[in-house]
Ligand code: SF4
Protein backbone atom coordinates (compact mmCIF):
# COMPACT_ATOMS: atom_id res chain seq x y z
CA UNK A 81 0.00 0.00 0.00
CA UNK A 82 1.26 3.49 -0.91
CA UNK A 83 -0.01 6.59 0.87
CA UNK A 84 -0.52 10.15 -0.38
CA UNK A 85 -2.24 13.30 0.72
CA UNK A 86 -4.94 13.98 -1.86
CA UNK A 87 -5.88 17.37 -3.25
CA UNK A 88 -8.86 16.86 -5.58
CA UNK A 89 -9.39 20.51 -6.53
CA UNK A 90 -12.76 22.17 -7.01
CA UNK A 91 -13.54 20.77 -10.41
CA UNK A 92 -12.87 17.10 -9.70
CA UNK A 93 -14.37 17.10 -6.23
CA UNK A 94 -17.78 18.43 -6.97
CA UNK A 95 -17.68 20.47 -10.13
CA UNK A 96 -17.92 19.71 -13.80
CA UNK A 97 -15.22 17.06 -13.61
CA UNK A 98 -16.72 14.97 -10.84
CA UNK A 99 -16.06 11.90 -12.99
CA UNK A 100 -12.34 12.59 -12.67
CA UNK A 101 -12.53 12.47 -8.89
CA UNK A 102 -14.70 9.34 -8.96
CA UNK A 103 -12.45 7.46 -11.34
CA UNK A 104 -9.30 8.63 -9.58
CA UNK A 105 -10.49 7.22 -6.29
CA UNK A 106 -11.68 3.95 -7.82
CA UNK A 107 -8.44 3.37 -9.71
CA UNK A 108 -6.33 4.25 -6.69
CA UNK A 109 -8.15 1.59 -4.65
CA UNK A 110 -7.59 -1.00 -7.36
CA UNK A 111 -3.87 -0.20 -7.37
CA UNK A 112 -3.47 -0.27 -3.59
CA UNK A 113 -2.91 3.46 -3.42
CA UNK A 114 -4.42 5.23 -0.45
CA UNK A 115 -5.38 8.84 -1.20
CA UNK A 116 -6.07 10.66 2.05
CA UNK A 117 -8.01 13.82 1.26
CA UNK A 118 -6.48 16.97 2.71
CA UNK A 119 -8.92 18.22 5.31
CA UNK A 120 -10.48 21.62 4.62
CA UNK A 121 -8.32 22.36 1.60
CA UNK A 122 -9.07 25.59 -0.17
CA UNK A 123 -9.25 26.36 -3.88
CA UNK A 124 -5.74 26.72 -5.36
CA UNK A 125 -6.85 29.94 -7.05
CA UNK A 126 -5.72 28.68 -10.43
CA UNK A 127 -4.66 31.18 -13.10
CA UNK A 128 -7.33 33.79 -12.31
CA UNK A 129 -6.17 34.44 -8.76
CA UNK A 130 -2.52 34.63 -9.84
CA UNK A 131 -3.54 37.24 -12.37
CA UNK A 132 -5.47 39.48 -10.03
CA UNK A 133 -3.56 39.33 -6.79
CA UNK A 134 -0.38 37.31 -6.94
CA UNK A 135 0.55 37.47 -3.27
CA UNK A 136 -2.91 36.35 -2.17
CA UNK A 137 -2.67 33.50 -4.63
CA UNK A 138 0.68 32.33 -3.23
CA UNK A 139 -0.69 32.59 0.29
CA UNK A 140 -3.80 30.58 -0.45
CA UNK A 141 -1.70 27.81 -2.02
CA UNK A 142 0.71 27.96 0.88
CA UNK A 143 -2.13 27.28 3.29
CA UNK A 144 -2.76 23.97 1.52
CA UNK A 145 0.94 23.11 1.62
CA UNK A 146 1.17 23.95 5.30
CA UNK A 147 -1.86 21.79 6.12
CA UNK A 148 -0.37 18.91 4.13
CA UNK A 149 2.95 19.14 5.92
CA UNK A 150 1.50 17.62 9.09
CA UNK A 151 1.23 14.23 7.42
CA UNK A 152 4.53 14.48 5.63
CA UNK A 153 3.23 12.61 2.57
CA UNK A 154 3.52 13.76 -1.05
CA UNK A 155 0.60 15.97 -2.03
CA UNK A 156 -1.02 14.58 -5.16
CA UNK A 157 -3.61 16.22 -7.37
CA UNK A 158 -5.26 15.02 -10.57
CA UNK A 159 -5.80 18.61 -11.77
CA UNK A 160 -3.07 20.17 -13.90
CA UNK A 161 -4.11 23.71 -12.97
CA UNK A 162 -3.90 22.92 -9.24
CA UNK A 163 -0.64 21.12 -9.85
CA UNK A 164 1.06 24.03 -11.54
CA UNK A 165 -0.05 26.54 -8.93
CA UNK A 166 0.78 24.39 -5.92
CA UNK A 167 4.17 23.31 -7.23
CA UNK A 168 5.08 26.80 -8.37
CA UNK A 169 4.24 28.17 -4.93
CA UNK A 170 6.29 25.41 -3.40
CA UNK A 171 9.39 26.12 -5.47
CA UNK A 172 9.08 29.92 -5.34
CA UNK A 173 8.92 29.82 -1.55
CA UNK A 174 12.29 28.11 -1.68
CA UNK A 175 13.76 30.36 -4.36
CA UNK A 176 12.62 33.80 -3.25
CA UNK A 177 13.31 34.71 0.40
CA UNK A 178 11.39 38.00 0.20
CA UNK A 179 8.29 36.24 -1.01
CA UNK A 180 8.76 33.61 1.67
CA UNK A 181 8.89 36.23 4.41
CA UNK A 182 5.59 37.74 3.31
CA UNK A 183 3.88 34.38 2.90
CA UNK A 184 5.15 33.25 6.30
CA UNK A 185 3.70 36.36 7.88
CA UNK A 186 0.33 35.79 6.24
CA UNK A 187 0.29 32.12 7.24
CA UNK A 188 1.09 33.11 10.83
CA UNK A 189 -2.06 35.24 10.85
CA UNK A 190 -3.91 31.95 10.41
CA UNK A 191 -1.79 30.16 13.00
CA UNK A 192 0.13 28.16 10.39
CA UNK A 193 3.75 27.57 9.49
CA UNK A 194 5.17 26.01 6.39
CA UNK A 195 8.66 24.50 6.42
CA UNK A 196 8.80 23.64 2.71
CA UNK A 197 9.14 19.90 3.12
CA UNK A 198 6.23 18.79 0.94
CA UNK A 199 6.51 17.47 -2.60
CA UNK A 200 3.69 18.30 -5.00
CA UNK A 201 2.88 15.61 -7.55
CA UNK A 202 0.51 15.16 -10.44
CA UNK A 203 -1.52 11.95 -10.42
CA UNK A 204 -0.10 10.93 -13.81
CA UNK A 205 3.41 11.11 -12.33
CA UNK A 206 2.38 8.95 -9.38
CA UNK A 207 0.79 6.26 -11.54
CA UNK A 208 3.57 6.29 -14.14
CA UNK A 209 6.56 6.49 -11.82
CA UNK A 210 5.60 5.31 -8.33
CA UNK A 211 3.28 2.48 -9.31
CA UNK A 212 4.88 1.85 -12.68
CA UNK A 213 3.73 0.50 -16.01
CA UNK A 214 4.56 -3.14 -15.27
CA UNK A 215 2.58 -3.17 -12.06
CA UNK A 216 -0.40 -1.55 -13.78
CA UNK A 217 -0.19 -3.96 -16.71
CA UNK A 218 -0.15 -6.89 -14.31
CA UNK A 219 -3.48 -5.77 -12.85
CA UNK A 220 -5.29 -5.34 -16.16
CA UNK A 221 -8.40 -7.50 -16.19
CA UNK A 222 -9.91 -6.28 -19.44
CA UNK A 223 -7.38 -5.59 -22.12
CA UNK A 224 -8.53 -2.57 -24.13
CA UNK A 225 -7.56 -4.48 -27.28
CA UNK A 226 -6.33 -1.88 -29.73
CA UNK A 227 -8.67 1.00 -28.87
CA UNK A 228 -7.04 4.01 -30.53
CA UNK A 229 -6.47 6.75 -27.99
CA UNK A 230 -4.97 10.21 -28.55
CA UNK A 231 -2.86 10.97 -25.47
CA UNK A 232 -3.56 14.59 -24.56
CA UNK A 233 -1.30 16.17 -21.95
CA UNK A 234 -2.14 19.82 -22.40
CA UNK A 235 0.21 22.35 -20.86
CA UNK A 236 0.45 22.58 -17.16
CA UNK A 237 1.22 18.97 -16.34
CA UNK A 238 4.64 19.24 -18.01
CA UNK A 239 5.30 23.00 -18.08
CA UNK A 240 6.97 25.10 -16.82
CA UNK A 241 8.70 22.26 -14.97
CA UNK A 242 11.07 20.92 -13.93
CA UNK A 243 8.72 18.07 -14.58
CA UNK A 244 8.64 14.29 -14.62
CA UNK A 245 8.30 14.30 -18.40
CA UNK A 246 9.43 16.22 -21.47
CA UNK A 247 7.90 19.72 -21.65
CA UNK A 248 7.03 19.47 -25.35
CA UNK A 249 6.96 15.82 -26.28
CA UNK A 250 5.96 13.89 -23.18
CA UNK A 251 5.63 10.09 -23.22
CA UNK A 252 4.28 8.86 -19.90
CA UNK A 253 0.60 8.93 -20.86
CA UNK A 254 1.40 7.18 -24.15
CA UNK A 255 3.06 4.36 -22.27
CA UNK A 256 0.29 4.19 -19.71
CA UNK A 257 -2.32 3.85 -22.46
CA UNK A 258 -0.29 1.10 -24.05
CA UNK A 259 0.07 -0.92 -20.88
CA UNK A 260 -3.75 -1.10 -20.80
CA UNK A 261 -3.68 -2.85 -24.16
CA UNK A 262 -4.90 0.23 -26.03
CA UNK A 263 -2.99 2.00 -28.77
CA UNK A 264 -1.62 5.51 -28.29
CA UNK A 265 -1.99 7.28 -31.62
CA UNK A 266 0.50 9.86 -32.86
CA UNK A 267 -0.74 13.23 -31.66
CA UNK A 268 1.47 16.14 -32.73
CA UNK A 269 -0.47 18.63 -30.60
CA UNK A 270 -0.43 16.45 -27.48
CA UNK A 271 1.12 19.17 -25.31
CA UNK A 272 -0.54 22.21 -26.86
CA UNK A 273 -3.02 24.54 -25.27
CA UNK A 274 -6.81 24.08 -25.11
CA UNK A 275 -7.35 27.70 -24.08
CA UNK A 276 -7.98 26.90 -20.43
CA UNK A 277 -10.34 29.26 -18.70
CA UNK A 278 -10.23 31.68 -21.63
CA UNK A 279 -13.07 29.56 -23.03
CA UNK A 280 -15.27 31.65 -20.74
CA UNK A 281 -14.02 35.14 -21.53
CA UNK A 282 -12.54 34.65 -25.03
CA UNK A 283 -14.69 31.92 -26.46
CA UNK A 284 -13.81 32.45 -30.13
CA UNK A 285 -10.13 32.29 -29.47
CA UNK A 286 -10.41 29.14 -27.37
CA UNK A 287 -12.74 27.40 -29.82
CA UNK A 288 -10.07 27.86 -32.49
CA UNK A 289 -7.49 26.13 -30.30
CA UNK A 290 -9.89 23.31 -29.44
CA UNK A 291 -10.65 22.79 -33.10
CA UNK A 292 -6.97 22.34 -33.92
CA UNK A 293 -6.63 19.73 -31.19
CA UNK A 294 -9.69 17.78 -32.33
CA UNK A 295 -8.40 17.96 -35.90
CA UNK A 296 -5.00 16.67 -34.95
CA UNK A 297 -6.47 13.79 -32.94
CA UNK A 298 -9.02 12.71 -35.50
CA UNK A 299 -6.72 13.01 -38.50
CA UNK A 300 -4.46 10.53 -36.75
CA UNK A 301 -7.40 8.17 -36.46
CA UNK A 302 -7.94 8.37 -32.75
CA UNK A 303 -11.28 6.97 -31.59
CA UNK A 304 -11.15 8.92 -28.36
CA UNK A 305 -8.94 11.34 -26.44
CA UNK A 306 -7.49 10.76 -22.97
CA UNK A 307 -6.90 13.82 -20.78
CA UNK A 308 -5.16 14.49 -17.49
CA UNK A 309 -6.90 17.76 -16.59
CA UNK A 310 -10.47 18.79 -15.78
CA UNK A 311 -10.22 21.99 -17.80
CA UNK A 312 -8.94 20.21 -20.89
CA UNK A 313 -11.71 17.63 -20.62
CA UNK A 314 -14.37 20.30 -20.29
CA UNK A 315 -13.08 22.34 -23.20
CA UNK A 316 -12.73 19.40 -25.57
CA UNK A 317 -15.91 17.58 -24.55
CA UNK A 318 -18.45 20.17 -23.46
CA UNK A 319 -17.49 22.66 -26.15
CA UNK A 320 -17.12 20.13 -28.97
CA UNK A 321 -20.65 20.89 -30.12
CA UNK A 322 -19.84 24.58 -30.22
CA UNK A 323 -16.75 23.89 -32.33
CA UNK A 324 -18.84 21.88 -34.76
CA UNK A 325 -21.35 24.66 -35.05
CA UNK A 326 -18.82 27.43 -35.48
CA UNK A 327 -16.54 25.67 -37.95
CA UNK A 328 -19.16 23.43 -39.59
CA UNK A 329 -17.17 20.37 -38.58
CA UNK A 330 -18.59 17.06 -37.42
CA UNK A 331 -16.29 15.88 -34.66
CA UNK A 332 -17.68 13.16 -32.45
CA UNK A 333 -14.66 12.30 -30.37
CA UNK A 334 -15.29 11.11 -26.81
CA UNK A 335 -12.92 12.72 -24.32
CA UNK A 336 -12.12 10.55 -21.33
CA UNK A 337 -10.06 11.09 -18.23
CA UNK A 338 -7.05 8.80 -18.29
CA UNK A 339 -8.29 7.36 -15.02
CA UNK A 340 -11.54 6.30 -16.69
CA UNK A 341 -9.60 4.29 -19.27
CA UNK A 342 -7.43 2.80 -16.55
CA UNK A 343 -10.51 1.94 -14.53
CA UNK A 344 -12.13 0.13 -17.45
CA UNK A 345 -9.00 -1.93 -18.00
CA UNK A 346 -8.77 -2.70 -14.28
CA UNK A 347 -12.28 -4.13 -14.41
CA UNK A 348 -14.19 -1.29 -12.75
CA UNK A 349 -17.73 -0.68 -14.02
CA UNK A 350 -18.63 2.36 -16.10
CA UNK A 351 -20.96 3.85 -13.53
CA UNK A 352 -18.34 3.98 -10.80
CA UNK A 353 -16.05 5.69 -13.30
CA UNK A 354 -18.67 8.29 -14.19
CA UNK A 355 -18.61 7.35 -17.88
CA UNK A 356 -22.15 8.55 -18.40
CA UNK A 357 -21.01 12.07 -17.61
CA UNK A 358 -19.26 12.48 -20.95
CA UNK A 359 -21.23 14.88 -23.13
CA UNK A 360 -19.93 13.20 -26.27
CA UNK A 361 -20.86 9.65 -25.35
CA UNK A 362 -18.05 7.12 -25.27
CA UNK A 363 -20.35 4.10 -25.06
CA UNK A 364 -20.36 3.13 -28.71
CA UNK A 365 -16.61 3.41 -29.17
CA UNK A 366 -15.82 1.54 -25.97
CA UNK A 367 -18.40 -1.17 -26.60
CA UNK A 368 -16.33 -2.32 -29.58
CA UNK A 369 -13.57 -3.33 -27.21
CA UNK A 370 -14.93 -3.89 -23.70
CA UNK A 371 -18.14 -4.48 -21.86
CA UNK A 372 -18.88 -1.29 -19.94
CA UNK B 373 -9.05 43.87 -2.84
CA UNK B 374 -10.13 47.14 -4.41
CA UNK B 375 -8.12 48.74 -7.13
CA UNK B 376 -6.05 51.44 -5.55
CA UNK B 377 -4.59 54.43 -7.30
CA UNK B 378 -1.43 53.97 -9.22
CA UNK B 379 1.50 53.79 -6.92
CA UNK B 380 4.38 54.26 -9.24
CA UNK B 381 7.40 52.96 -7.44
CA UNK B 382 9.82 53.29 -10.30
CA UNK B 383 10.02 52.18 -13.87
CA UNK B 384 7.84 49.37 -15.13
CA UNK B 385 10.83 47.22 -15.92
CA UNK B 386 12.20 47.84 -12.43
CA UNK B 387 8.93 46.76 -10.86
CA UNK B 388 8.73 43.63 -12.99
CA UNK B 389 12.28 42.66 -12.21
CA UNK B 390 11.50 42.73 -8.50
CA UNK B 391 8.60 40.29 -8.88
CA UNK B 392 9.34 36.56 -8.50
CA UNK B 393 9.91 35.30 -12.03
CA UNK B 394 10.48 38.76 -13.49
CA UNK B 395 14.11 39.18 -12.52
CA UNK B 396 15.57 38.26 -15.90
CA UNK B 397 13.51 40.63 -18.04
CA UNK B 398 16.53 42.82 -18.78
CA UNK B 399 18.30 39.86 -20.39
CA UNK B 400 15.84 39.61 -23.30
CA UNK B 401 17.60 39.54 -26.67
CA UNK B 402 14.40 40.13 -28.66
CA UNK B 403 14.73 36.86 -30.54
CA UNK B 404 10.97 36.42 -30.85
CA UNK B 405 10.86 32.77 -29.82
CA UNK B 406 8.13 33.59 -27.32
CA UNK B 407 5.90 35.24 -29.93
CA UNK B 408 6.44 32.42 -32.40
CA UNK B 409 5.45 29.88 -29.73
CA UNK B 410 2.41 31.71 -28.44
CA UNK B 411 -0.91 30.22 -29.55
CA UNK B 412 -2.66 33.54 -29.03
CA UNK B 413 -0.10 36.08 -30.22
CA UNK B 414 -2.08 36.89 -33.34
CA UNK B 415 -4.93 38.27 -31.27
CA UNK B 416 -2.79 40.30 -28.91
CA UNK B 417 -2.37 44.06 -29.30
CA UNK B 418 1.35 43.43 -28.92
CA UNK B 419 3.12 40.09 -29.16
CA UNK B 420 4.99 38.84 -26.07
CA UNK B 421 8.36 39.88 -27.52
CA UNK B 422 7.12 43.36 -28.33
CA UNK B 423 5.45 43.71 -24.95
CA UNK B 424 8.79 43.08 -23.29
CA UNK B 425 10.48 45.63 -25.53
CA UNK B 426 7.78 48.17 -24.69
CA UNK B 427 8.05 47.51 -20.98
CA UNK B 428 11.78 48.07 -21.18
CA UNK B 429 11.24 51.25 -23.17
CA UNK B 430 9.11 52.56 -20.33
CA UNK B 431 5.80 52.51 -22.22
CA UNK B 432 3.91 51.87 -19.05
CA UNK B 433 0.43 52.95 -20.09
CA UNK B 434 0.49 51.25 -23.46
CA UNK B 435 1.64 48.01 -21.88
CA UNK B 436 -0.72 47.97 -18.91
CA UNK B 437 -3.81 48.91 -20.89
CA UNK B 438 -3.17 46.42 -23.70
CA UNK B 439 -5.12 43.20 -24.08
CA UNK B 440 -1.97 41.09 -24.53
CA UNK B 441 -1.53 39.59 -21.10
CA UNK B 442 -5.27 38.95 -20.80
CA UNK B 443 -5.08 36.66 -23.82
CA UNK B 444 -2.29 34.65 -22.26
CA UNK B 445 -3.62 31.17 -21.50
CA UNK B 446 -0.69 30.30 -19.22
CA UNK B 447 0.45 27.50 -21.49
CA UNK B 448 4.09 28.17 -20.49
CA UNK B 449 5.39 27.30 -23.95
CA UNK B 450 7.22 30.63 -24.25
CA UNK B 451 8.75 30.13 -20.81
CA UNK B 452 10.24 26.70 -21.55
CA UNK B 453 11.58 27.86 -24.91
CA UNK B 454 13.10 31.24 -24.06
CA UNK B 455 16.87 31.04 -24.68
CA UNK B 456 17.44 33.59 -21.90
CA UNK B 457 15.31 31.64 -19.42
CA UNK B 458 12.95 34.55 -18.96
CA UNK B 459 9.74 33.50 -17.27
CA UNK B 460 7.44 35.26 -19.72
CA UNK B 461 4.27 33.68 -18.34
CA UNK B 462 5.08 35.03 -14.89
CA UNK B 463 5.68 38.44 -16.42
CA UNK B 464 2.23 38.23 -18.05
CA UNK B 465 0.69 37.49 -14.64
CA UNK B 466 2.61 40.37 -13.09
CA UNK B 467 1.37 42.75 -15.79
CA UNK B 468 -2.18 41.58 -15.18
CA UNK B 469 -1.88 42.25 -11.46
CA UNK B 470 -0.39 45.69 -12.07
CA UNK B 471 -3.08 46.64 -14.55
CA UNK B 472 -5.76 45.55 -12.08
CA UNK B 473 -4.13 47.46 -9.26
CA UNK B 474 -3.89 50.61 -11.35
CA UNK B 475 -7.34 50.10 -12.75
CA UNK B 476 -6.33 50.39 -16.38
CA UNK B 477 -7.28 46.90 -17.62
CA UNK B 478 -8.22 46.70 -21.26
CA UNK B 479 -11.94 46.99 -21.88
CA UNK B 480 -11.70 44.94 -25.04
CA UNK B 481 -11.42 41.63 -23.29
CA UNK B 482 -13.69 40.07 -20.69
CA UNK B 483 -10.86 38.16 -19.05
CA UNK B 484 -10.27 40.67 -16.21
CA UNK B 485 -13.92 40.50 -15.19
CA UNK B 486 -13.90 36.73 -15.43
CA UNK B 487 -10.77 36.43 -13.30
CA UNK B 488 -12.23 38.88 -10.83
CA UNK B 489 -15.50 36.95 -10.37
CA UNK B 490 -13.49 33.77 -9.93
CA UNK B 491 -11.17 35.34 -7.37
CA UNK B 492 -14.10 36.79 -5.46
CA UNK B 493 -15.40 33.28 -4.93
CA UNK B 494 -12.02 32.05 -3.80
CA UNK B 495 -11.77 34.86 -1.31
CA UNK B 496 -15.27 34.59 0.06
CA UNK B 497 -15.67 30.84 0.50
CA UNK B 498 -12.35 29.22 -0.35
CA UNK B 499 -13.76 27.24 -3.25
CA UNK B 500 -15.26 27.92 -6.64
CA UNK B 501 -18.72 26.55 -7.34
CA UNK B 502 -18.62 26.49 -11.14
CA UNK B 503 -22.31 27.21 -11.91
CA UNK B 504 -22.55 30.23 -9.60
CA UNK B 505 -19.26 31.55 -10.90
CA UNK B 506 -20.40 31.27 -14.52
CA UNK B 507 -23.76 32.87 -13.77
CA UNK B 508 -22.12 35.77 -11.95
CA UNK B 509 -19.69 36.29 -14.78
CA UNK B 510 -22.31 36.26 -17.52
CA UNK B 511 -24.59 38.58 -15.60
CA UNK B 512 -21.71 40.99 -15.11
CA UNK B 513 -20.73 40.95 -18.75
CA UNK B 514 -23.50 39.94 -21.08
CA UNK B 515 -26.87 38.64 -19.90
CA UNK B 516 -27.74 37.72 -23.48
CA UNK B 517 -24.84 35.37 -23.53
CA UNK B 518 -26.19 33.84 -20.34
CA UNK B 519 -29.28 32.93 -22.33
CA UNK B 520 -27.16 31.29 -25.00
CA UNK B 521 -25.50 29.20 -22.32
CA UNK B 522 -28.77 27.68 -21.14
CA UNK B 523 -28.69 24.63 -23.44
CA UNK B 524 -25.15 23.87 -22.38
CA UNK B 525 -26.01 24.30 -18.73
CA UNK B 526 -28.94 21.97 -19.23
CA UNK B 527 -26.77 19.33 -20.81
CA UNK B 528 -24.25 19.59 -17.96
CA UNK B 529 -27.08 19.24 -15.47
CA UNK B 530 -28.57 16.15 -17.11
CA UNK B 531 -25.11 14.58 -17.26
CA UNK B 532 -24.67 15.11 -13.53
CA UNK B 533 -21.93 17.69 -13.98
CA UNK B 534 -23.43 20.63 -12.14
CA UNK B 535 -23.83 20.75 -8.41
CA UNK B 536 -26.02 23.48 -7.15
CA UNK B 537 -24.62 23.41 -3.65
CA UNK B 538 -21.18 24.91 -3.13
CA UNK B 539 -18.56 23.03 -1.17
CA UNK B 540 -17.85 24.92 2.03
CA UNK B 541 -14.93 24.74 4.40
CA UNK B 542 -15.62 24.24 8.09
CA UNK B 543 -16.32 27.63 9.70
CA UNK B 544 -13.02 27.69 11.59
CA UNK B 545 -11.11 26.77 8.45
CA UNK B 546 -12.90 29.48 6.52
CA UNK B 547 -11.95 32.00 9.21
CA UNK B 548 -8.34 30.88 9.08
CA UNK B 549 -8.28 31.16 5.30
CA UNK B 550 -9.67 34.70 5.42
CA UNK B 551 -7.24 35.75 8.12
CA UNK B 552 -4.38 34.64 5.86
CA UNK B 553 -5.75 36.47 2.83
CA UNK B 554 -6.51 39.63 4.79
CA UNK B 555 -2.95 39.65 6.04
CA UNK B 556 -1.72 39.16 2.48
CA UNK B 557 -3.74 42.16 1.42
CA UNK B 558 -2.35 44.21 4.27
CA UNK B 559 1.16 43.35 3.11
CA UNK B 560 0.33 45.15 -0.10
CA UNK B 561 1.21 42.73 -2.83
CA UNK B 562 4.35 41.06 -3.92
S1 SF4 C 1 12.04 34.24 -26.16
FE1 SF4 C 1 13.04 35.25 -24.40
S2 SF4 C 1 14.83 36.31 -25.24
FE2 SF4 C 1 13.50 35.79 -26.98
S3 SF4 C 1 12.21 37.62 -27.28
FE3 SF4 C 1 11.06 36.24 -25.93
S4 SF4 C 1 11.62 36.88 -23.86
FE4 SF4 C 1 13.14 37.79 -25.23
Ligand code: SF4
Pocket residue numbers: 406409410411412413420443444445446447448449450451460461464
Ligand atom coordinates in the same frame (compact mmCIF):
# COMPACT_ATOMS: atom_id res chain seq x y z
S1 SF4 D 1 2.21 31.31 -21.66
FE1 SF4 D 1 0.92 32.96 -22.46
S2 SF4 D 1 2.32 34.30 -23.55
FE2 SF4 D 1 3.40 32.39 -23.25
S3 SF4 D 1 3.04 31.21 -25.12
FE3 SF4 D 1 1.45 30.61 -23.65
S4 SF4 D 1 -0.30 31.94 -24.07
FE4 SF4 D 1 1.52 32.88 -25.06
